[in-house]
Amino acid sequence: MTTPARDVVRLVEAATQVGGRTIWSGVSLSIRAGEFVAILGPNGVGKSTLLRAVLGLQPTTAGQLQVLGAPAGRRNSAIGYLPQRRNFDPSTPIRGVDLVRLGWDGDRWGLPLPGFLRGGKAKQAQQRVDEVIELVGAAGYAHRPIGQCSGGEQQRLLIAQALVRRPELLLLDEPLDSLDVTNQAGVSRLIQRVCRAENVAVLLVAHDVNPILPYLDRVLYLAHGGAVIGTPQEVITAETLSMLYDTPIDVLHDRQGGLVVVGQPDLHGQHR
Amino acid sequence: MTSHLSWNLVYDYRELLSFHFMLNAMRAGTIVAVVSGVAGYFMVLRRQAFAGHTLSVVGFPGAAGAFWLGANAAFGFYGFCVLAALIFATLPGAGRSAGRVGNQEPAVIGTVQGLALASGFLFLNLSHGFAGELNDLLFGVIIGVTDGQVIALLVSGVVCLLVLAAVARPLLFTSVDADVAAARGLHPRLLSAIYLVVLGVSVAATSQITGSLLVFALLVAPAATAVRLTARPALGVLLSVLIALAVTWLGEGIAFFSPYPIGFWVTTFAFLAFLLATGYHWAAARVRVPAAVTA
Numbered sequence: 001m002t003t004p005a006r007d008v009v010r011l012v013e014a015a016t017q018v019g020g021r022t023i024w025s026g027v028s029l030s031i032r033a034g035e036f037v038a039i040l041g042p043n044g045v046g047k048s049t050l051l052r053a054v055l056g057l058q059p060t061t062a063g064q065l066q067v068l069g070a071p072a073g074r075r076n077s078a079i080g081y082l083p084q085r086r087n088f089d090p091s092t093p094i095r096g097v098d099l100v101r102l103g104w105d106g107d108r109w110g111l112p113l114p115g116f117l118r119g120g121k122a123k124q125a126q127q128r129v130d131e132v133i134e135l136v137g138a139a140g141y142a143h144r145p146i147g148q149c150s151g152g153e154q155q156r157l158l159i160a161q162a163l164v165r166r167p168e169l170l171l172l173d174e175p176l177d178s179l180d181v182t183n184q185a186g187v188s189r190l191i192q193r194v195c196r197a198e199n200v201a202v203l204l205v206a207h208d209v210n211p212i213l214p215y216l217d218r219v220l221y222l223a224h225g226g227a228v229i230g231t232p233q234e235v236i237t238a239e240t241l242s243m244l245y246d247t248p249i250d251v252l253h254d255r256q257g258g259l260v261v262v263g264q265p266d267l268h269g270q271h272r
Numbered sequence: 273m274t275s276h277l278s279w280n281l282v283y284d285y286r287e288l289l290s291f292h293f294m295l296n297a298m299r300a301g302t303i304v305a306v307v308s309g310v311a312g313y314f315m316v317l318r319r320q321a322f323a324g325h326t327l328s329v330v331g332f333p334g335a336a337g338a339f340w341l342g343a344n345a346a347f348g349f350y351g352f353c354v355l356a357a358l359i360f361a362t363l364p365g366a367g368r369s370a371g372r373v374g375n376q377e378p379a380v381i382g383t384v385q386g387l388a389l390a391s392g393f394l395f396l397n398l399s400h401g402f403a404g405e406l407n408d409l410l411f412g413v414i415i416g417v418t419d420g421q422v423i424a425l426l427v428s429g430v431v432c433l434l435v436l437a438a439v440a441r442p443l444l445f446t447s448v449d450a451d452v453a454a455a456r457g458l459h460p461r462l463l464s465a466i467y468l469v470v471l472g473v474s475v476a477a478t479s480q481i482t483g484s485l486l487v488f489a490l491l492v493a494p495a496a497t498a499v500r501l502t503a504r505p506a507l508g509v510l511l512s513v514l515i516a517l518a519v520t521w522l523g524e525g526i527a528f529f530s531p532y533p534i535g536f537w538v539t540t541f542a543f544l545a546f547l548l549a550t551g552y553h554w555a556a557a558r559v560r561v562p563a564a565v566t567a
Contacts, residue, residue, distance in 0.1 A: 055455045076455055083451035093317060093499035093508060094448050106445035107456045111437050145503040161452070 008201040014063035027227045034199040041222035047205040051171045080162030084173040090147040096157035097142040103161035136160045152183035172204040184211040296417040301520040307429040309513030312495035318447045326385040330356040332484040333392035340399035349476040357472030361465035412483030428477040486535040493542035500549040
C-alpha cells in the first residue's frame with residue numbers, strides 16, 4: 001500500500017474492446033472501501049464486461065485499471081464474485097453448504113483431509129461457512145440440494161459463497177434478476193448490511209434501479225461508450241437519464257423523498 | 273462355468289475363489305469397480321455421460337485396428353481412448369456443463385461415435401475377424417484375465433485415482449460453478465482436459481476386461497444411483513464406489529453358479545440399484561413437500 005487512503009477500484013480513462021468493437025472508453029472512477037455502488041445502463045453497454053475487467057478476465061485496451069492496489073487479476077482471492085447466471089438445475093447433486101465451502105477452499109489442490117485429522121484448520125473453515133450462512137439467513141435450507149432451493153434462497157447462498165473468504169470487494173452481476181419484489185428488497189438490504197458490517201466495497205450490476213435505490217451510496221451509469229458516476233441525487237435526474245438512454249425518462253419523488261425512475265427503456269423491453 | 277450353488281455361502285465363496293481365473297476376475301472387477309465408481313461420479317456430475325459412453329465405444333476400433341495390424345489390443349484401447357479424450361477437450365464449449373444450450377459437444381461427439389463403430393467393424397472385416405473377436409471386444413473376456421493384466425490394471429487404476437484425488441476439489445468447483453472458479457484463477461478447460469484424459473485411460477483399462485459396451489454400465493449406473501441418494505459430494509463418491517463394488521462382486525459370484533455371462537449379471541444388478549434409488553428419490557420428494565408446507 002503506497003497511499004494511506006487506497007481506492008478499492010480505480011479506473012483512469014480506461015477502455016475495453018470485445019471482438020474489435022469498443023465497448024466502453026474514457027471511463028474514470030474510484031470506489032472506496034465499504035462503498036455500495038450500482039452499475040446501471042441499457043443492455044449491451046458492457047456492465048458485466050466491466051466486472052470481468054475488474055477480475056482481470058477481460059483486458060483493458062487503454063488507460064489504467066487498479067484493483068486493491070494491484071493490476072486487475074492479481075488479487076482475485078480478495079474479491080467475491082457472483083456471476084450472472086441461470087438457476088441451478090433441480091437435479092444438481094450438491095448442497096448449498098458445499099457450494100459455500102467451495103468458495104472457501106475449492107481452488108486448492110488435493111483432497112481435504114477428514115476433520116478429525118486436520119484439527120483446527122478444518123474447524124475454522126466449518127465455523128466460517130456456518131457463520132456466513134447465518135449472516136445471509138440461509139441456515140434453514142443450506143443443507144438442501146441447491147437446485148431444490150427457490151431463486152431467492154439460491155441467491156442468498158451464492159452471496160454467502162462470495163463472502164466466505166472475507167473479501168474486500170464484492171462484484172455482483174444482476175443478483176436481483178428473476179427475484180420477486182419481496183426478495184429483491186430482502187437481498188438488497190442484506191447486501192447493504194454486509195457492506196456496512198464488514199466494510200466491503202460492493203459493485204452491483206442491475207437492470208432496474210428502483211429496488212436498490214434506497215440502499216446505494218453512488219450509481220455508475222454506463223451508456224453510449226462513456227460513464228457518469230455520482231450519488232443518486234446527482235445522477236438520477238430526468239435530464240441526465242434522458243440524455244444517457246436517449247429517450248424521455250422521468251424521475252419522481254415519493255412521500256418519503258425517495259426517487260422512482262419511470263420510463264427506463266429496459267423495463268419496457270426496447271433496447272437503446 | 274456352471275457350479276452348483278449350495279446354501280452354505282462361505283463354502284460357495286471358497287469354492288469360487290479356489291479357481292484362479294475366478295480369483296483374477298474378482299481382482300480385476302474390484303479394481304475396475306473402484307476406478308469406475310470415482311471417475312463415473314464426476315462424469316455424472318459434469319453431465320458428460322455421452323462423452324464417457326463415446327470414449328468407451330472408441331476403444332473398440334482401437335482394439336480392432338490393433339488386432340488387424342497384429343499388435344496388442346491394449347495399445348489400441350489406450351491410444352484411441354486417450355486421443356478421443358484430447359479431441360473432446362479441444363471442442364468449443366469444453367470445460368462448461370454439457371447441458372448448456374448452444375454447446376456443440378453432444379453433436380460432435382455423437383458424430384465421432386458413429387464413425388468409431390463403423391471403423392471398428394471395418395478393421396475386423398479387414399483382418400477377417402470372426403464373431404468371437406467382435407464378441408470379446410464388445411462384451412469382454414472377464415474369465416480369461418491373466419496375472420499380468422491384473423497388475424497392469426492395478427497400475428493404471430492407481431494412477432487414475434491419484435490424479436483424480438489431486439484435482440478433486442478444483443474439478444468439483446469448475447464442474448458446478450465454472451464462472452466463479454475461473455474468477456478464482458482455476459482453468460475450467462484445463463481441468464476438463466485432465467479429467468477427460470483420466471476418463472479415457474480408465475475406460476481403456478476397463479474395456480480390456482469388460483469390453484467396450486459393458487464398461488459403461490459400471491461407469492454410469494453406480495454414480496447415477498449415488499447422486500439420487502445423496503447431495504454430499506464426498507458421500508456421493510463413496511456410495512458410487514460401494515455400489516460399483518457390490519454389483520460387480522454379486523454379478524461375478526452369481527455368474528459363476530449360473531449359465532449366463534458375467535456382463536449380464538453385473539449390468540442387471542447395476543440397473544436394479546439405479547431403479548431402487550430412483551424410486552427412493554421419487555418417494556422422498558413426495559414425503560418432503562408436505563413437510564415443507566407445514567413447517
